[in-house]
Amino acid sequence: MNATELFPGIWHLGANISKDNLFEGMWPIPHGVSLNSYLVEGKDIALIDLVRDWEDAPGEIEKQLGQLGVDIQRIRYLVLNHLEPDHTGWVPGFKQRNPGVEIVTTKKGAELVDTFYHITDNVRVVKTGDSIDLGGGKVLRFYEIPNVHWPETMATYEVSSKALFPCDAFGSFGKIGDRIFDDQLSEEEHAFYEFESLRYYANIVASFSPFVERAIKALEGLEISAICPSHGIIWRRHPERIVERYARYASYYKGPAEPEVTLIWGSMYDNTATATDVVREALLESGITFHEYRVPEQDFSHILAHAWKSQGFILGMPTYEYHMFPPMAHTIDILGRKHVRGRTVFWYGSFGWSGGAEREFNELTERHKLGWEVVGKADFRGNPTAEDLSRLKREVTAFVEKVRERARTSA
Numbered sequence: 001m002n003a004t005e006l007f008p009g010i011w012h013l014g015a016n017i018s019k020d021n022l023f024e025g026m027w028p029i030p031h032g033v034s035l036n037s038y039l040v041e042g043k044d045i046a047l048i049d050l051v052r053d054w055e056d057a058p059g060e061i062e063k064q065l066g067q068l069g070v071d072i073q074r075i076r077y078l079v080l081n082h083l084e085p086d087h088t089g090w091v092p093g094f095k096q097r098n099p100g101v102e103i104v105t106t107k108k109g110a111e112l113v114d115t116f117y118h119i120t121d122n123v124r125v126v127k128t129g130d131s132i133d134l135g136g137g138k139v140l141r142f143y144e145i146p147n148v149h150w151p152e153t154m155a156t157y158e159v160s161s162k163a164l165f166p167c168d169a170f171g172s173f174g175k176i177g178d179r180i181f182d183d184q185l186s187e188e189e190h191a192f193y194e195f196e197s198l199r200y201y202a203n204i205v206a207s208f209s210p211f212v213e214r215a216i217k218a219l220e221g222l223e224i225s226a227i228c229p230s231h232g233i234i235w236r237r238h239p240e241r242i243v244e245r246y247a248r249y250a251s252y253y254k255g256p257a258e259p260e261v262t263l264i265w266g267s268m269y270d271n272t273a274t275a276t277d278v279v280r281e282a283l284l285e286s287g288i289t290f291h292e293y294r295v296p297e298q299d300f301s302h303i304l305a306h307a308w309k310s311q312g313f314i315l316g317m318p319t320y321e322y323h324m325f326p327p328m329a330h331t332i333d334i335l336g337r338k339h340v341r342g343r344t345v346f347w348y349g350s351f352g353w354s355g356g357a358e359r360e361f362n363e364l365t366e367r368h369k370l371g372w373e374v375v376g377k378a379d380f381r382g383n384p385t386a387e388d389l390s391r392l393k394r395e396v397t398a399f400v401e402k403v404r405e406r407a408r409t410s411a
């Protein structure tokens with residue numbers, strides 16, 4: 001990747017992570033992820049957000065600084081919007097190369113700089129409204145946006161260009177190529193990043209949705225010419241597009257979500273699988289958009305993305321050792337941890353003698369306060385009979401109508 005100029009004196013630097021396959025040690029990134037950093041040059045130079053020593057991202061940044069003829073030691077300010085190590089892991093290495101650099105972060109950010117890197121000297125604490133004049137017409141202004149995604153997070157705004165650097169907010173999975181701007185991408189490429197931003201949102205940011213709404217409100221009065229996140233593409237033609245998208249994703253938290261169904265199921269010996277064939281048939285006949293996942297074969301990162309936008313869930317869960325089939329229990333637990341609330345739900349599944357899946361389902365939904373409306377269930381003993389299957393089909397068809405009623409109308 002090469003350094004790319006966004007505005008006179010403002011550059012995108014960064015690295016693509018493409019070999020490692022897990023983000024935060026758990027989320028698959030089959031299409032990689034970018035770590036974006038930005039250089040603002042006035043009379044003084046500031047670097048906004050850094051990288052972690054991951055697939056030699058620091059080497060990439062150094063190479064790009066070399067392309068711009070900027071010696072690391074000339075960088076006066078290191079702005080840390082967010083202390084998560086993917087953006088800060090290289091801070092100690094950077095500081096070794098440039099001991100005089102001034103770290104700029106929030107009060108909570110300064111605590112975390114100490115906690116993670118044991119650095120306390122040359123740290124400037126800023127709060128909403130504070131600014132740093134770099135000279136040469138470049139001014140950085142700071143806005144705290146706590147909990148998007150950690151408590152210390154802030155966004156940085158460059159006044160002359162009106163560019164916003166919001167770190168994880170408005171970010172996306174998916175590595176970026178040489179064309180890093182929204183106006184350089186085809187509709188097909190946009191569709192790719194749209195799903196990668198939904199998956200990023202559902203995996204990383206979803207739990208903090210009320211804070212996303214607050215942050216969007218706090219930044220509302222700002223005139224923004226470009227949104228330059230720490231992961232993914234840069235929005236300079238239509239910055240409102242990614243803001244509206246994030247606002248919509250955040251609103252799914254309270255529901256209602258889209259008139260779509262996510263079908264998640266597991267089966268040991270195919271009895272629940274046989275029933276799933278009928279569920280799928282009913283969904284296809286109903287014409288509703290649905291997304292099907294079998295666990296544990298398919299990963300919960302993708303499940304979570306589709307679940308986040310679907311108003312309806314259908315869960316196929318057999319009984320296993322007086323509880324639910326563990327991969328299904330794990331998936332529901334993840335949905336609970338990510339606060340996927342207020343959904344319309346139908347479940348089915350096979351048991352051998354006394355059942356047990358239902359009890360665990362109730363425990364999980366109560367523990368996570370999911371507020372799911374369970375509009376139907378169809379459990380059956382062993383291999384489903386023709387009667388079991390025709391009842392299941394009728395119930396799924398009725399469930400789809402309920403989902404359509406409950407879903408947002410402006411889909």
Ligand SMILES: Cc1cc2nc3c(=O)[nH]c(=O)nc-3n(C[C@H](O)[C@H](O)[C@H](O)COP(=O)(O)O)c2cc1C
Nearest residue numbers: 267268269270271272318321322351352353354355
């Ligand atoms: C390891 C194992 C544990 C099971 N534990 C229970 C149980 O606790 N209670 C029960 O009613 N059935 C139990 N069963 C029976 C299954 O629920 C039953 O075979 C069911 O049809 C499995 O659905 P599937 O074919 O979709 O995997 C168990 C089956 C297996 C293989």
